[in-house]
Amino acid sequence: xxxxxxxxxxxxxxxxxxxxxxxxxxxxxxxxxxxxxxxxxxxxxxxxxxxxxxxxxxxxxxxxxxxxxxxxxxxxxxxxxxxxxxxxxxxxxxxxxxxxxxxxxxxxxxxxxxxxxxxx
Amino acid sequence: xxxxxxxxxxxxxxxxxxxxxxxxxxxxxxxxxxxxxxxxxxxxxxxxxxxxxxxxxxxxxxxxxxxxxxxxxxxxxxxxxxxxxxxxxxxxxxxxxxxxxxxxxxx
Numbered sequence: 001x002x003x004x005x006x007x008x009x010x011x012x013x014x015x016x017x018x019x020x021x022x023x024x025x026x027x028x029x030x031x032x033x034x035x036x037x038x039x040x041x042x043x044x045x046x047x048x049x050x051x052x053x054x055x056x057x058x059x060x061x062x063x064x065x066x067x068x069x070x071x072x073x074x075x076x077x078x079x080x081x082x083x084x085x086x087x088x089x090x091x092x093x094x095x096x097x098x099x100x101x102x103x104x105x106x107x108x109x110x111x112x113x114x115x116x117x118x119x120x
Numbered sequence: 121x122x123x124x125x126x127x128x129x130x131x132x133x134x135x136x137x138x139x140x141x142x143x144x145x146x147x148x149x150x151x152x153x154x155x156x157x158x159x160x161x162x163x164x165x166x167x168x169x170x171x172x173x174x175x176x177x178x179x180x181x182x183x184x185x186x187x188x189x190x191x192x193x194x195x196x197x198x199x200x201x202x203x204x205x206x207x208x209x210x211x212x213x214x215x216x217x218x219x220x221x222x223x224x225x226x227x
Contacts, residue, residue, distance in 0.1 A: 044207060044218055044219070044220045044221050045156075045158075045164065045207055045209075045218040045221075046218065047215055047216045047217065047218070059214065059215065061215060095163055095164075100166065100169060100175065104169070104211070105211035105216055106154045106166060106169040106170075106175075106209070106211060107154075107156075107164070107166060107209075108166045108175060108176075110163035110164060110165075111163065112163060113163060
């Protein structure tokens with residue numbers, strides 16, 4: 001069974017940093033692209049970042065480019081999101097999401113999410 | 121960036137009724153469109169991909185249609201567990217984008 005478990009969320013002041021982690025199990029992690037998708041309280045879904053299976057290709061939403069860094073450790077079956085220069089508008093539940101099939105860009109598997117709150 | 125719009129914003133129906141949800145893209149996405157269901161406090165669940173293919177384990181009462189810029193998600197007969205928010209998502213052009221959602225609530 002595919003499992004994705006996020007951690008690392010919490011309360012942080014504007015301008016601060018946070019590192020999210022996503023532990024993957026139940027599939028060959030190194031074969032799949034991974035994504036971060038976020039959802040502000042009471043709002044819709046927003047794709048945040050993508051990383052290829054090898055980590056060689058990375059994309060970001062314009063709203064986080066230059067502030068967030070996605071990475072992965074295939075030996076540890078883990079995905080990360082380093083978030084710097086956080087703003088109030090980054091407040092959201094952050095989900096890691098796996099493609100349905102490699103390269104499909106349809107998100108069939110999701111974690112339970114981790115809440116990031118940016119507030120003074 | 122492709123913008124998706126969904127209508128209506130809210131759909132109030134009774135169990136057993138048919139639900140028809142619409143998603144429109146700002147430019148053609150071919151058939152590269154998915155539908156998700158999200159219940160409060162839960163992660164989204166993939167229902168339909170490539171406009172009309174049901175994902176694994178999705179009941180036959182859910183169906184999708186459309187291509188180009190206009191898409192429809194139909195729930196043939198609403199079950200109590202189907203009252204939720206539904207999002208469309210395109211993967212035709214980078215970045216992938218989601219619609220704002222349609223809430224299906226109990227009338």
